[in-house]
Amino acid sequence: xxxxxxxxxxxxxxxxxxxxxxxxxxxxxxxxxxxxxxxxxxxxxxxxxxxxxxxxxxxxxxxxxxxxxxxxxxxxxxxxxxxxxxxxxxxxxxxxxxxxxxxxxxxxxxxxxxxxxxxxxxxxxxxxxxxxxxxxxxxxxxxxxxxxxxxxxxxxxxxxxxxxxxxxxxxxxxxxxxxxxxxxxxxxxxxxxxxxxxxxxxxxxxxxxxxxxxxxxxxxxxxxxxxxxxxxxxxxxxxxxxxxxxxxxxxxxxxxxxxxxxxxxxxxxxxxxxxxxxxxxxxxxxxxxxxxxxxxxxxxxxxxxxxxxxxxxxxxxxxxxxxxxxxxxxxxxxxxxxxxxxxxxxxxxxxxxxxxxxxxxxxxxxxxxxxxxxxxxxxxxxxxxxxxxxxxxxxxxxxxxxxxxxxxxxxxxxxxxxxxxxxxxxxxxxxxxxxxxxxxxxxxxxxxxxxxxxxxxxxxxxxxxxxxxxxxxxxxxxxxxxxxxxxxxxxxxxxxxxxxxxxxxxxxxxxxxxxxxxxxxxxxxxxxxxxxxxxxxxxxxxxxxxxxxxxxxxxxxxxxxxxxxxxxxxxxxxxxxxxxxxxxxxxxxxxxxxxxxxxxxxxxxxxxxxxxxxxxxxxxxxxxxxxxxxxxxxxxxxxxxxxxxxxxxxxxxxxxxxxxxxxxxxxxxxxxxxxxxxxxxxxxxxxxxxxxxxxxxxxxxxxxxxxxxxxxxxxxxxxxxxxxxxxxxxx
Numbered sequence: 001x002x003x004x005x006x007x008x009x010x011x012x013x014x015x016x017x018x019x020x021x022x023x024x025x026x027x028x029x030x031x032x033x034x035x036x037x038x039x040x041x042x043x044x045x046x047x048x049x050x051x052x053x054x055x056x057x058x059x060x061x062x063x064x065x066x067x068x069x070x071x072x073x074x075x076x077x078x079x080x081x082x083x084x085x086x087x088x089x090x091x092x093x094x095x096x097x098x099x100x101x102x103x104x105x106x107x108x109x110x111x112x113x114x115x116x117x118x119x120x121x122x123x124x125x126x127x128x129x130x131x132x133x134x135x136x137x138x139x140x141x142x143x144x145x146x147x148x149x150x151x152x153x154x155x156x157x158x159x160x161x162x163x164x165x166x167x168x169x170x171x172x173x174x175x176x177x178x179x180x181x182x183x184x185x186x187x188x189x190x191x192x193x194x195x196x197x198x199x200x201x202x203x204x205x206x207x208x209x210x211x212x213x214x215x216x217x218x219x220x221x222x223x224x225x226x227x228x229x230x231x232x233x234x235x236x237x238x239x240x241x242x243x244x245x246x247x248x249x250x251x252x253x254x255x256x257x258x259x260x261x262x263x264x265x266x267x268x269x270x271x272x273x274x275x276x277x278x279x280x281x282x283x284x285x286x287x288x289x290x291x292x293x294x295x296x297x298x299x300x301x302x303x304x305x306x307x308x309x310x311x312x313x314x315x316x317x318x319x320x321x322x323x324x325x326x327x328x329x330x331x332x333x334x335x336x337x338x339x340x341x342x343x344x345x346x347x348x349x350x351x352x353x354x355x356x357x358x359x360x361x362x363x364x365x366x367x368x369x370x371x372x373x374x375x376x377x378x379x380x381x382x383x384x385x386x387x388x389x390x391x392x393x394x395x396x397x398x399x400x401x402x403x404x405x406x407x408x409x410x411x412x413x414x415x416x417x418x419x420x421x422x423x424x425x426x427x428x429x430x431x432x433x434x435x436x437x438x439x440x441x442x443x444x445x446x447x448x449x450x451x452x453x454x455x456x457x458x459x460x461x462x463x464x465x466x467x468x469x470x471x472x473x474x475x476x477x478x479x480x481x482x483x484x485x486x487x488x489x490x491x492x493x494x495x496x497x498x499x500x501x502x503x504x505x506x507x508x509x510x511x512x513x514x515x516x517x518x519x520x521x522x523x524x525x526x527x528x529x530x531x532x533x534x535x536x537x538x539x540x541x542x543x544x545x546x547x548x549x550x551x552x553x554x555x556x557x558x559x560x561x562x563x564x565x566x567x568x569x570x571x572x573x574x575x576x577x578x579x580x581x582x583x584x585x586x587x588x589x590x591x592x593x594x595x596x597x598x599x600x601x602x603x604x605x606x607x608x609x610x611x612x613x614x615x616x617x618x619x620x621x622x623x624x625x626x627x628x629x630x631x632x633x634x635x636x637x638x639x640x641x642x643x644x645x646x647x648x649x650x651x652x653x654x655x656x657x658x659x660x661x662x663x664x665x666x667x668x669x670x671x672x673x674x675x676x677x678x679x680x681x682x683x684x685x686x687x688x689x690x691x692x693x694x695x696x697x698x699x700x701x702x703x704x705x706x707x708x709x710x711x712x713x714x715x716x717x718x719x720x721x722x723x724x725x726x727x728x729x730x731x
Contacts, residue, residue, distance in 0.1 A: 014062040018055050018127045023139040025051045025120070026451060030143050030184050030444040031174045040176035041108040042505050044443045046498045048116060053490050055123055060486045064479050069468040072126045074457050079403055083396040084118055087111060087350055090389035094349020095356060096576060098537050100388075104354040105540040107376040109384075109441060111350050112497070117450040124454025126465075133421050133455055137191045140448065144188025145236050147173045148243020151181060155246040155296075171246040180442035182249030183435045185240055186256040187428045187448050192237045194263060194424035196279070197270045199230035234279050241283050245290045250301055251438035258434045259427030266412075266423055329379050329438075331365035336378040338362070340386045347390035353378060355539075355578050358615035366617035366648035367683075377440035381433070384441075401433075404453055411460045418459055425452045425459075504535035511544060524548065539579065542572040546585045553589065557596050565589045580615035583607045587624055604628050619645035623655045630662055638662050639675070646679055651688025660695045672699045687719050694725045701729070 025048060032047040033040055063069050091111045094100035103110030128136055151173040153159050170178040244252065264271060290296045338360040339348060348356045354376035366373070378384045385393045412422045432449045473479060511527030514520040525548050531541040549565035566589045572582035587607035593599035605628060611621035626641030639662050645655035663672035676696040683689055693716050700709035713726040720726070 011062060011066050014058050018058050019132055021051055021055050022123055022127060023135055026136060026139045027143045029447060031146055033174050039106055039505055041443055042501055045108060046502050049498050052119060057486060057490055064473060064482050067470055067473045070465050071468060072465045076407055076457055079400045080118060083400050086392045086396045087114055087389050090346045090393060091350050093346050095352055099352055100349035102537055103351045104376050105538055107351055109351045117446055121450045121454045124451055125457045128458050130459060137424055141188050141192045141236055144185050144240050148185055148240040150174060151243035151246040170248045178247040179249050179439045180444055182244060182247030182252030184444045185244040186252050186431045188240050189256060190259040190427040190431060191424045192233055192240060194420045196230060196233035196237060197267060198420045199233060200273050200275045201270050237279055238282055241286055248298055248301060251435040253298060255431035255435035259431040262427045262430055263423045331368045332375050332379060333383060335361045335365045336383045336387050343390060345390045346392055347388045350388045353387050355576060358580060361617055363617055371617060371619050371649040379440055381436035404456055407460055408456050422459060425455050428452050500534045504531045507531040508541055539576055543581050546572050550585045550588050553592050557592060559598055562589050562593050578614045580611040580618055583611035584621050601628060601632060617648040619649050619652045619655055626658060635662055635666050650683050650692060653691050656691050656695060669699050669702050690716055690720045697725060
């Protein structure tokens with residue numbers, strides 16, 4: 001007779017602690033935010049990394065105490081490692097490996113983020129078994145209930161935190177923007193709906209009759225906790241849906257619909273219950289109520305998108321020449337496609353879209369988004385992956401999705417007791433994939449996606465985990481060394497990846513608050529420089545330092561300030577050679593040095609030309625380069641640059657004035673009229689064209705062509721009824 005070994009209690013306690021902290025990650029990361037930093041992603045990643053570090057410490061402690069590694073592994077895990085490997089290669093070959101590793105400011109989807117998600121995936125498959133899957137799903141639901149309730153509070157105007165909203169009708173909750181809020185709540189709604197179906201079908205009178213034997217007992221028996229759960233989940237669904245409606249995110253609605261199609265298709269019998277229909281009726285009433293208000297109507301937002309699509313499909317090329325129509329997102333996709341075409345194998349590196357996008361931006365994109373718009377995301381997951389890790393990244397990602405889909409189907413067929421849980425997970429993944437083809441990924445929904453992939457593997461894991469015995473850990477000294485190394489390594493990670501970035505962003509935020517106050521400018525630059533000191537790999541901070549000095553130099557022409565400007569611009573350009581802002585600031589520095597006789601004006605030419613190369617449709621370097629040409633009396637090149645500046649932004653007043661000045665200095669008034677008419681074809685019926693029309697009126701008057709001037713003033717009056725020039729000429 002064999003004696004059963006007593007389980008290691010400490011090992012079991014550590015297992016439970018890790019599972020608990022894992023649920024805490026799922027619950028708190030979407031909800032966590034601070035009030036003293038600009039980028040919410042930095043805060044949420046800090047929260048994620050701290051909790052994950054605690055889990056890894058506990059895991060290592062578990063291994064050291066037991067002298068063995070209990071490893072749950074699946075052949076499907078190799079697909080994840082292959083995908084990570086491709087992204088590592090893309091990071092190494094990136095146009096900027098540092099940005100690819102840490103991520104672009106405000107987006108933060110670099111290699112470090114991917115590694116964090118993948119570590120989360122492996123923690124899930126090792127510490128969440130089939131029995132714990134409902135824990136994770138319920139934790140997501142609870143997180144969404146809190147976030148959704150907070151969104152409702154914001155909508156009612158009772159929020160003490162003043163968030164920067166997209167517009168009055170869209171609430172960001174704890175996510176900082178309504179897109180992330182809506183996307184994440186769709187997971188909670190799908191999970192909550194499936195668990196609601198589970199409890200409704202588990203505690204219907206018919207199921208109790210089967211257990212009790214007679215209907216009388218079923219009716220008179222007191223309600224169990226399980227029976228109460230179906231009401232609790234029903235309330236949760238209503239709260240989450242109210243919050244979901246306040247986000248007004250179209251992609252989230254499409255994602256939610258896609259997830260529900262899967263659930264209805266596989267569990268339609270479970271849906272045909274009175275309790276479910278009651279909840280559906282309440283949700284329908286809420287939907288109608290929100291759509292009756294134009295401020296919160298999702299129907300109007302979908303109608304607007306459909307109208308834009310129709311306009312783009314029906315508009316002829318000769319209508320409003322050069323003026324883009326349809327959603328700006330199409331122009332972003334077209335620009336990103338050009339990046340993929342130029343870098344097909346491994347892309348430009350993870351999260352470098354914000355760096356390289358200006359080089360490939362089309363003129364249509366510049367006009368649709370704005371001349372200064374920079375896309376950190378393609379608003380399409382597949383294009384983002386193709387741009388960042390090329391066709392290799394796309395292929396490995398699609399293989400990952402296909403094989404996990406096969407695994408999901410396999411588990412669904414073999415585990416009838418897990419089917420509603422699997423419907424929740426499958427619906428969540430479908431929602432994520434639909435949303436991410438239209439909206440940028442955020443940390444909360446990325447974490448949820450990798451958690452869902454891990455739960456699929458956990459659902460399939462029926463065999464015993466692999467035990468790897470580490471006999472070399474029997475020595476007490478080695479145990480101590482391993483623990484010390486783990487703690488030291490974790491603390492180093494904590495300092496450089498969590499604490500310092502948070503301190504840097506705090507200083508950056510303080511600097512931005514002080515920058516507008518001339519009396520506080522010394523404290524502002526101190527804060528900006530501290531931000532760079534604590535995080536020397538962040539382009540945004542370096543730009544602020546350089547911009548501060550160049551603005552100061554323009555006010556007071558002092559060589560010392562200009563030298564600091566050049567130094568800060570050189571630092572920025574060295575870190576990111578594709579930075580148009582850095583090149584522009586360098587050109588401005590040489591231009592200002594020339595004003596005090598410290599530098600020839602010709603030195604300003606090259607930086608501005610480099611800036612144009614890095615961002616061809618940014619009007620600033622074109623205008624500045626044109627100004628240099630104007631001062632050296634190269635009128636032909638000056639005219640060209642001023643016209644190029646107006647190609648992407650016809651309302652760019654500085655370039656309009658400089659172009660007019662160039663023609664006046666030359667005395668080419670007739671040529672000016674021809675040029676202005678040609679430029680007006682870009683956007684003839686927008687208010688931004690008024691200034692250019694005023695210059696056209698001035699040219700007509702200089703030539704004594706009063707009738708044509710009056711005719712042009714009539715157009716100006718329609719666009720700007722109170723225009724002073726039109727009133728003066730027409731009378």
